[in-house]
Amino acid sequence: MTRLVISTSTFQSQVADLLPCNKYKKSQLTHSLIESTGLLNSFDHVISDFICSKDDLLQFHSKDYIELLMDNKYNTVLPYDVEESSWNELNEISTSWHESKNEAEFKRFTSREKLYEHFKQLSPKEKPINGKRSAWDALLDSDPDEEVQQNETLEGNAEIKATLMKEHNLEGDCPLFSYIPMYTQVVTGATLSLSKFLQPNSERSIAINWDGGRHHAFKNKASGFCYVNDIVLLIQKIRKNGFKNISYVDFDLHHGDGVQKAFQFSKNVQTVSLHMFEPGFFPCTGSLQEAKAGSSIVNIPLLHGLDGTFLKQLTKDIIIPVVEQHEPEVLVIQCGGDGLIGDQYNEWQLTIHDLSGAIMKLINTFPSCSVVLLGGGGYNEKVMSRFYNYLTWNIAFEYSKRPPSGLFLSSELNLLIPDHEFIDVYQDEQYKYWIYEQEGSSKYKTLRNDNKVDFVAELRAYYGHGLQPQLPHDVSEDNSPGTVHMMVPK
Numbered sequence: 001m002t003r004l005v006i007s008t009s010t011f012q013s014q015v016a017d018l019l020p021c022n023k024y025k026k027s028q029l030t031h032s033l034i035e036s037t038g039l040l041n042s043f044d045h046v047i048s049d050f051i052c053s054k055d056d057l058l059q060f061h062s063k064d065y066i067e068l069l070m071d072n073k074y075n076t077v078l079p080y081d082v083e084e085s086s087w088n089e090l091n092e093i094s095t096s097w098h099e100s101k102n103e104a105e106f107k108r109f110t111s112r113e114k115l116y117e118h119f120k121q122l123s124p125k126e127k128p129i130n131g132k133r134s135a136w137d138a139l140l141d142s143d144p145d146e147e148v149q150q151n152e153t154l155e156g157n158a159e160i161k162a163t164l165m166k167e168h169n170l171e172g173d174c175p176l177f178s179y180i181p182m183y184t185q186v187v188t189g190a191t192l193s194l195s196k197f198l199q200p201n202s203e204r205s206i207a208i209n210w211d212g213g214r215h216h217a218f219k220n221k222a223s224g225f226c227y228v229n230d231i232v233l234l235i236q237k238i239r240k241n242g243f244k245n246i247s248y249v250d251f252d253l254h255h256g257d258g259v260q261k262a263f264q265f266s267k268n269v270q271t272v273s274l275h276m277f278e279p280g281f282f283p284c285t286g287s288l289q290e291a292k293a294g295s296s297i298v299n300i301p302l303l304h305g306l307d308g309t310f311l312k313q314l315t316k317d318i319i320i321p322v323v324e325q326h327e328p329e330v331l332v333i334q335c336g337g338d339g340l341i342g343d344q345y346n347e348w349q350l351t352i353h354d355l356s357g358a359i360m361k362l363i364n365t366f367p368s369c370s371v372v373l374l375g376g377g378g379y380n381e382k383v384m385s386r387f388y389n390y391l392t393w394n395i396a397f398e399y400s401k402r403p404p405s406g407l408f409l410s411s412e413l414n415l416l417i418p419d420h421e422f423i424d425v426y427q428d429e430q431y432k433y434w435i436y437e438q439e440g441s442s443k444y445k446t447l448r449n450d451n452k453v454d455f456v457a458e459l460r461a462y463y464g465h466g467l468q469p470q471l472p473h474d475v476s477e478d479n480s481p482g483t484v485h486m487m488v489p490k
Helices: 010-016 026-036 063-069 089-100 112-122 135-139 150-155 158-167 180-197 230-240 257-262 308-326 352-365 381-399 423-429 454-463 481-486
Strands: 002-007 045-047 204-209 246-250 269-276 297-302 330-334 370-374
Touching (some): 089 423, 180 370, 204 381, 257 269, 308 352, 308 454, 352 381
Parallel strands (some): 002 204, 269 297, 330 370
């Protein structure tokens, strides 16, 4: 038997959508679609509103970084983010839908301030770390509940502030945003809450947090829209539960650099990442050469245009064999969807069926392993809500003691998004669930696949017997199309 666990709620999804790259929609659309299709009824445990503490974050991240990131002065609407209408757009759509049904809508929080009021009721009381004040405290010295003043935040001691921001990379693609401490505690807490259901010698669990999977964050800094590495924190917690061997598999378009670096010297935590690897493409890591002999690093660097056929072959011939060699007791899978058709990156051409099929194949191959499924990249929020909903349905249909109906068993491409509070968001897609997979539709795109068939054989030869990397002697000199994957970006 398998126990199904998911962390999700209206509150969690609204907090997760404070993250700018979520466009105020991704998490809420996902949660609402999962709820509207009745999938939560198939889970044994639905976790809501779990909050982690600073001490939890310090199990991996540095004190100075966490003190800066978690400063309570940022639990407010920041002076450069006073516009509420964008964040509130889905609330207006929800209200209109419920009014049309003559229903009252009470679940949603109608402002970020009200979100924070609820958060304060849940949040654990924090104490200063080691009784010491951080550099950020010295810069912004005021009552922690006092509203941030523009002069303090944006002018203040500009030189010290600029130094701290640069050191911790809280600029560029990782700026401080309104209520970032709340966001950090809620999203990371949701991932960590899953760990209590992962215990040796107990029932197998499949546990999900689609708001997690922040694989780029490092010990001392943010990176790539990721502020706290909930994956690393979770794996550490799982190991403390008594598990020895853990395999982490990353399906995101981008290399899982933060997780790889955290466990690069570990024999017990295997990191497997398939990702686009071309000169200048973020984060410019993930080459084969990084998988040094004797390490547990497995990198699968790919090119533009990856399709479902190639992914299926990689899963069967590379991913599953390398994971089998590691003999994991727990699988942690990052399910980034930025390689799907319709994503704004437009680099890979995977369908929702393709990516879900690869993930399900991996899960089904290891029936004795507990599994954690986390979210990740994906920048078309309407595509991502479909993907996570469909993958959740697959998990529930395959493993639940109360499986859902056959809603998605049909191959009917004209299947419609079910009527629910956010149905109008899908209007410009004719409400069609599979419109991104329908050949001839305006949403379906075909790319040139630059990945060569013989690269799979090269990977098998490279990782070889016992998965000890054996780098071909001429890899660094060979510029032929078949081996371009192995080149390190200059």
